[in-house]
Amino acid sequence: MRVAVVRFPGSNCEPEACRAVERAGGEAFYVWHRETSLAGADAVILPGGFSYGDYLRSGAIARMSPIMDAIRAHGAAGAPVLGICNGFQILCEAGLLPGALVRNAGLKYLSRPVDVRVERTATPFTSQYRQGEVIRIPVGHGEGRFVAPDALLDQLEREGRVVLRYAGDSADVPANPNGSALGIAAICNAAGNVVGMMPHPERLAESLLGSDAGHRVFTSLTSNMIAEPQGA
């Protein structure tokens, strides 16, 4: 499994993403955003950070980058695409995922652990989790509140495209830290191969750090065993 990690000017989570892929047994390499090819990658990760300084809107400028055509084609071909945090924002701005991510309801930049429930295991990035499992992984964002028109929210729910949902239920972990619609922390496209998530699994992917709760996002990818959709 060869994984391209795309670097935009202002990306800052790409070393962690590469390391997480490699610890899961994959091969990771950087692709500069000015490139037009993913160099034969099997999967692509858009890492977190502040591409183009978040100018105009988070992800709004990055989606114009030359590499985006290759990413769009990769996703359209059914190959795995993961956007983490700023990567999720870029995928939304680029139209690979629906909806948008706006300023947190509490206004604060959130850098903290959150609890998220795995709502969908039929994606290339969550197949190694159990349906309904709650994992604690970090978020770090100022614009992470997912919003979409009501009809789209209904559709996402109906089609089982909510991949992760905030699920804190204790005093120290908020139930919905940023005010996202339906508590959405991650969604996927209709086919399930393009996933965007606000939490950072790559930041908590080895037990040396106290937990490896995010590790299975990457073993899901490298094992390439995608669970069948429920009811299929």
Next chain:
Amino acid sequence: MTWRVHVRILPRAGLLDPQGQAVEHALSALHFPEASNVHVGKAIALDVAAASAADAESRVRTMCDKLLANPVTEDYEIAVESGGGS
């Protein structure tokens, strides 16, 4: 001809605007109880070469739809004034 165009972008009406709320609370704390319905957006000014004001507005509308505003979360208004450039 060059037109000076101003784009005013505000959060979509009805969408939670925590920045606007925070500013409203701050105004209230400064004893401006008459201020309400506060929203924080952004303003973009640009020169546009176009044959007419209507053409300039039409082009900027396309720019808004493609880049300047997010169609999911923002509304925008365009004002064209003549005598731009210099």
